[in-house]
Every structure is written in structure tokens, then in C-alpha cells.
Amino acid sequence: MRYTIDRKKDKPAYMQLYYQLRKDIVGGAYPYMTKLPSKRLISEESGISVITVEHAYGILCDEGYVEPRERSGYFVSYNEKFSVPVPEETRTELSAVRGGRGAEAAFPFSVMARVMRRVLSERGESILVKSPNDGCPELRRAIAAYLVRSRGIHVLPSQVIIGSGAEYLYGLTVRLFGRERVFALEDPCYEMIPRVYEANGVRTDRLRLGSEGIKSSELERTEATVLHVTPFCSFPSGITASASKRREYIRWAQARGAFIVEDDFASEFTVSTKAEDTLFSLEPCGHVVYMNTFSKTVAPSLRVGYMVLPESLLVRYRECAGFYSCTVPIFEQYVLAELIDGGDFERHINRVRRGLRKLSAAKEPEKQER
Numbered sequence: 001m002r003y004t005i006d007r008k009k010d011k012p013a014y015m016q017l018y019y020q021l022r023k024d025i026v027g028g029a030y031p032y033m034t035k036l037p038s039k040r041l042i043s044e045e046s047g048i049s050v051i052t053v054e055h056a057y058g059i060l061c062d063e064g065y066v067e068p069r070e071r072s073g074y075f076v077s078y079n080e081k082f083s084v085p086v087p088e089e090t091r092t093e094l095s096a097v098r099g100g101r102g103a104e105a106a107f108p109f110s111v112m113a114r115v116m117r118r119v120l121s122e123r124g125e126s127i128l129v130k131s132p133n134d135g136c137p138e139l140r141r142a143i144a145a146y147l148v149r150s151r152g153i154h155v156l157p158s159q160v161i162i163g164s165g166a167e168y169l170y171g172l173t174v175r176l177f178g179r180e181r182v183f184a185l186e187d188p189c190y191e192m193i194p195r196v197y198e199a200n201g202v203r204t205d206r207l208r209l210g211s212e213g214i215k216s217s218e219l220e221r222t223e224a225t226v227l228h229v230t231p232f233c234s235f236p237s238g239i240t241a242s243a244s245k246r247r248e249y250i251r252w253a254q255a256r257g258a259f260i261v262e263d264d265f266a267s268e269f270t271v272s273t274k275a276e277d278t279l280f281s282l283e284p285c286g287h288v289v290y291m292n293t294f295s296k297t298v299a300p301s302l303r304v305g306y307m308v309l310p311e312s313l314l315v316r317y318r319e320c321a322g323f324y325s326c327t328v329p330i331f332e333q334y335v336l337a338e339l340i341d342g343g344d345f346e347r348h349i350n351r352v353r354r355g356l357r358k359l360s361a362a363k364e365p366e367k368q369e370r
Contacts (some may be wrong), residue, residue, distance in 0.1 A: 003046045007181055013048050014055040023080050025065050025248070030309050032079040036066060045209040051319065063276055064212075078243050094273060107298045110333075111344050119334045122181045131326040131333060135162025135306070139333040142340040143306055150346070152281045153282065153290065155308055161317070164303040164327035167196050172226075174200040175321035176289075177226050184224035186214060193263075209237055213245035225258040232267035234274060246279055247266060253287040260288045266296040268349045269356060286310035294336060297349060304328050305334060344359070 003020050005013045024030055039053040046053075057074050060066045067077040083258070120127070134140065140157040147153040162168045170193065179201045185194055187206035194204050207218035229249060231241035241249070253260050262279045270276060280290040293305035309317055339345040 001301040003042060005046050005048055012161050013058075014052045017042070017046065017048070017053065019357045020060050021060060022065060025060075025076055029188070030076045035072075035075065036074045038073055055077065056353040062270075064244070066133055085103060092278060096098075096294055107348050111339075112299075112349075115338045115342070115344065119331065119338055123331075123334055127331040127334065129330055130327060131162075131330045133322060133324060133326055134158075135160065135326050135328065136330055136333045139340075140306075142177060142337040146162075146340050146346070147308070147330040150349075151278055153278060153308065156311075159309050159311060159314065161307045161309065162326055162328055162333065163305050163307065164262065164293060165305045166293050167292060168327055169305050169307045172201055172324070173226075174202055175324075176309075176313065176317055177259060178320075181226050182222070182224040183226045183228055183319060184214075184222050186218075186230065186234050186237075187227050188234075188237055189228075189230070197228075209234065209239055211239065213239065213241035213249070216248065219248070219252050226261065227253065227258060228261040228263060229279075230263045230265060231279060232264055232270070235265075240276070243277070246277065246282060249279060250283045252286070253283070258287065262288055262290045267292070268297050269352055280310075284310035289313070297345070298336070298339070301347050302332060302336075304332060309318055 003017055005015070005016050009016065021036070030036060036057070039050050039057065042048075042053045043050045057066065058069075061068060061074070064077045065076070066074045068074050098224060102140055105216065127329075137157065139162060140160040143160050144155050161169075161172070163172060182203050183197050183206045184207050185197075187208050189206075194206075197204050205222050205224050207214045207222060209215070209246060215230070219227075227249065229241065231246055231249075233240055249260060252258065260279055260283075264278060267276065278288075280288045290308040291305060294302050295305075301314065313341045321330075336345075
């Protein structure tokens with residue numbers, strides 16, 4: 001395999017190589033458990049440094065596509081048929097690290113206060129105006145641009161819906177898909193997910209989790225046509241869906257004409273140098289609704305979340321739920337838009353992620369000593 005790097009592109013060389021390798025792995029050019037070309041060989045053929053190749057391989061390892069073997073190289077761990085189990089100890093440590101809890105994850109109060117004062121000064125009495133139903137244009141544009149930069153999700157601002165936190169958005173998905181559908185949920189899962197759905201008159205089906213996501217046998221047996229998953233780090237199990245499992249979820253939805261609600265809570269706090277692929281970005285056919293909130297990344301008191309709809313569902317949403325008023329004050333929306341557009345939000349995320357990577361690296365010697 002010869003990989004080419006276009007130096008005129010804005011995308012870094014390691015990311016170009018990463019996407020080419022991932023395409024070949026998923027496409028079957030490198031079957032399960034086969035060895036990938038050496039870093040030196042790819043470096044010589046593509047004209048990039050060994051360090052650049054190592055960076056691309058590192059991201060593939062973080063996402064579960066490949067695994068390193070000491071003195072042997074890198075081997076494909078991605079498999080469409082089944083997932084490779086993750087040891088319980090490793091899963092527990094990742095859950096603790098990825099949770100992003102503690103003082104190190106707190107958004108700087110001084111930055112928040114400064115941005116709030118600026119919004120008050122510049123916006124004046126406009127902060128007293130009622131928000132448009134889907135959220136203010138400034139915040140929707142800021143989120144759409146952020147998703148392109150951070151998650152590779154390319155959407156229009158019109159596809160972004162603002163609401164007061166995840167639980168409110170869960171209710172909107174019921175309006176969108178209808179109460180007659182069965183909603184499949186992870187078992188175990190965050191307790192408010194089934195409570196909100198059932199309070200809205202929806203029948204739910206709990207699907208047992210395996211080591212890397214919902215068990216295949218559970219997906220096969222359920223009659224559900226909506227699947228609610230938290231692929232980054234399911235609570236309280238701490239399980240992260242592997243690359244193989246994410247693709248399995250997508251094939252499941254496509255095969256039965258079902259939909260997936262991707263609850264990407266706190267995914268910004270990954271220890272990887274690149275955030276895990278979202279189901280939304282992997283599935284171009286419109287079967288996935290993406291949602292996230294700012295309660296973990298900024299502050300719990302900031303009850304702001306957002307839902308991203310595929311274009312194919314926009315008309316249905318307008319008819320079923322588009323008449324609902326936005327439940328987030330316009331002032332808070334302006335503040336968030338300023339935090340994102342001004343770079344303060346991403347600087348905070350990057351600072352926390354650097355701290356979490358250091359914490360994760362510090363745990364490695366302790367694990368080896370045990």
C-alpha cells in the first residue's frame with residue numbers, strides 16, 4: 001500500500017495518513033489480526049517522518065482499530081463480526097480518567113465573568129428578547145463550526161437545535177420519533193434516560209452491555225427501532241464502544257430502517273490526541289441524531305444542550321416539535337457563542353485533556369509495578 005500526503009491541504013500529514021489507513025482497515029484491505037506496514041516503510045514511501053507515522057498509528061490505537069505489540073509492530077484489532085474484550089482494570093481506569101471530574105475540569109471563573117460582562121455591555125437590552133424556537137443563530141453557527149473543527153461533523157446551523165440539557169432533548173426525540181416506537185437502551189445506563197422516556201409514554205427495552213458495547217445477541221433480539229447509546233463512556237459501567245461496535249450499531253440501524261440517538265456526553269474529555277469518531281460522522285444516510293451538553297465542559301448550572309439532526313429529519317422535526325419554544329435564556333446562549341467563537345471553550349478543553357493525558361501516563365508505571 002502506498003499512501004500519499006498532499007502538503008497543500010490544511011489537514012495535518014498525520015491526519016491524512018490516519019484517514020487513509022482507517023479507510024483501508026474498515027474496507028478490509030488489512031483483515032483482522034494482520035500486521036500493518038512498518039512505520040519506517042510508510043515514512044520512506046510517503047515522504048513523511050517516522051514520528052508523523054507514529055502519531056497516526058497512535059490515534060488508530062486510541063480508537064481501537066489497531067493494537068501495538070512490543071517488537072512486532074501494529075496489528076489490526078478492528079473486526080466487523082466481533083469486538084476484542086477490554087480488560088476490566090483498563091476499563092475502570094479509563095472511566096475514571098475520561099469522566100473529567102474534579103477541579104482540573106472546572107471552567108475558569110475569571111474567563112466566564114469577563115465574557116458575561118462583555119455580552120452585557122455589547123448586547124444591552126437585546127438579552128431580554130425571547131429566543132427563537134431552535135435557539136439563537138449565533139450559538140447554532142458557533143456549534144456547527146466547532147463540530148467541524150473538533151469532531152469532523154459537517155452540518156448546517158439549521159440542523160442544530162438548542163435545549164435546556166440532555167433530559168429536555170430526550171423528550172424532543174420522543175416527539176420526533178413517536179411514542180409507538182420501542183426505544184432500546186444500554187443496560188446499565190444513566191438512570192434519567194429510561195425515566196424520561198417512560199415518563200413520555202415510551203416503551204423501553206434494556207440491552208445488556210458487553211466489554212465494548214451492547215452485545216450483538218441483544219441487538220439481534222430486540223424489536224426496537226430507536227437505539228439510545230452513549231458510545232464514549234457509558235455510565236455507570238465506564239464502557240467505551242469500540243470502533244467495531246460503533247460500525248455494528250450503524251449496520252443495525254441501516255438494516256432495519258431504525259434510528260440511533262447518540263448521547264455524546266463529556267466526550268470532549270478523551271485522553272486520545274483525537275476525539276473518537278462519532279456515529280453521526282460515520283453514518284451518512286441520516287439514521288443518527290447527535291446530542292451533547294455543556295454541563296460537564298463548562299458548568300453544571302449551565303443547563304444548555306444541543307441536538308444535531310440529519311437533514312432528512314428536519315421537515316419531520318418542524319412538524320412534530322418545531323413549535324416548542326427554546327428553554328434556554330438568550331443571555332446564556334450569547335455567552336456560550338462568545339466562549340466558542342473566541343476560542344476560550346476549546347482552550348479550556350485542550351488544557352483539561354493535557355492534564356488527563358498526564359494523569360493517564362502517570363498511572364502506567366504504577367500499573368507495571370503491580
